[in-house]
Amino acid sequence: MYHTSTQRKYWTFPNEEEIAQHKGALHNQFFQKLKDDDSRHIRTKDLPSVEELDHLCTFYEFELMDLCRRFDPPMPATAAVYMKRFYLVCSVMDYHPCDIMLACVYLATKVDEYNISIDKFLTMVPENDKERAKSRTLGFELLVMEKLKFHLTIHCPYRPVEGLLINIMTVIPEIADKIDELRRHIDKFLSKILYCQAMLIYPPSQVGEIALFPSQIALAAIIEAGEKAGLDLFESVISAVLNNNS
C-alpha cells in the first residue's frame, strides 16, 4: 500500500524546486571537492553547469526508456524511478549515467519478476563491448541498491489505473465499451509521466494543486484520456470513487 510505503516517506518531495535544490547541492559538493584538490588546478568555467549535467542525465533516461521498450512486456517505470532516485543521492560526475542506467534496468528486471540472465540481458543492450557492459552492470547493481537504501518497491500508477477502471466500470457500466479507447490514451499519458519528475513529487494537500501520488496520477490519466476520447469523465469518475463514502 502506498500510504505506508518508503516511497511516500523518503522519496517524495513537495515540489520541483526542492528536487533541483537537492541536485544542485550534490553538484556543488562535488565541484568543491575538485577545487580543493590543488594538484588539478581546475577553473570554474571548465566545469559543466548543473543544467548541463541534468541534460546528460535526461539523455540517458531517454536511452533507458528505449532499452526498456525492447523487453516484452516493457517495464520502464521501475527502472526510470530507480535512476531518478539514484541521481538525487549521487552526483552525475561521480557515476556515469550510462553505467547506472544499465544497472537500474537490470535491477528492475529482478524486482518486477521479469526473469532474465545477465547474458540474455546484454543481447538487448546496444553496446559492442559486451564483456565491459557485463562487468559494469553487475558491478554497479549493488551500489545502486545501496544508494537507494534498498527501497526497491516502486508504486507505479499502473495498478491504481486498473483499480479505478474497475471501480468506474462497476459503478457506471455504460462506459465499458469505451474502455479500450480510454486505455490507449491512458498508456500514452503514463509513459509521458515517466519523462518528468512526477513520480518524485509530493503534493501539498491544498485544493487546486496538482496531485501526484500514484493513485492520483492514475486518476489524472483517466480524466485526461476521457478528454481525448471526447468524454467528460470528471464528474462521473469522482462520483464513482466517492460512491462508497457517501
Add this chain to the structure above:
Amino acid sequence: MDDTRAIYCLGCKTSSYQNPKLKFLVNACGHRLCDGCIKAMFVRPSAPCPQCGTILKRSEFRDHLFDDAHVEKEIDIRKKILKVYNKQEDDFKLTSDYDDYLEAIESIIYNLTNGINVDETKAKVEKYKKDNQALIARNRSRLNLEQERITTMVKTELDEIEKKKEKLLLEEKEELRKRRSDKEALLNDLTYADAPVDTVLANYKKTHTEQMNKKNLLNKNMDEKVVFFTTDNKEEGYTYIPFNEDNLGPKAPSPAELLKEKYVRNVHISEELKGGGFTTLIVCNRAIQEAFSCLLD
C-alpha cells in the same frame, strides 16, 4: 564395541550396550552408577563417589535422566534451592523485584553447580533460610495445596473421559443391535406386507435418516459438554482490536463488497495466473486498494 553413545556405570564400567537392562541411578554429584554397584558400595548409608569422591547418601539416589553429569547435578541443586527459595510472584509488589529474585536464584544455582564461591553461597542460602523460615513454610504448604488441586482436577477429567468412553461403547452395541433388528423388520415387511416395494423402502429410508440426524445432534451436544483441562484463572484474555488503517483516501470497498457488488466481473486474468493460485478477487482487491490509497491526501 566402542560406542560413545552407550552410557556406562562408573563403578563397574558395564555399559548399556553390554547390558541394555542395566538400571542407572545418579546422586548429588551427577555421576552414574548402576544398580548392582550401589548395592555393593553402599552397605553403609553413605560412601564416596568413585569418580569425584563426593560423599553420597544411599537414600538420595534417583533415576538417571540425562547423559550429561553436569545437567544431572544442576537439576539436583536446583531442586534443593527451589525448596528454600519458594516465593511466588504475588509475594512481590513489583514485577521487577520478582525478576531480580529469580535472577538471584539462578546465580546461586550457577555458583553451586560450577563450584564458584561454594562456601559463601551456601552460607547465604542458610542465612536466607533462617531469616525467612515462616514464609518458606507458608509457601510450601500453599504449593502443596496447589499441587493437590491440580492432581484432583486431572483425576476428575480422566474419570470423565473414561465414563464417556464407556457410554460410547454401550451406545455402539445398542446401535448394532438396533440395526440388525431394523434390517430384519425390513425383510419381514418386504416379504409379508401388502404395500408396494417402493413405499416400504422409502419408509425405511426416511426413518433411517431421521435416526441418524437425531444421533448427530446428540453427539454434538455431548461434545460441547466435555470440559478440557483449564485452570480457574479468570484473567482477562487478549481482545482483538481490528487494525484500522487510514489510507488517506476514500474508503475502499472490502473484499466482500467487491464480490457482492460484482466488481470482480470487470477483472479478467489469464489461465496461467489462475493456475498459479491467483483469483480474480485477489487481483481486483489489490488494484482497488492501490487506487484508493492516498487519493485525497
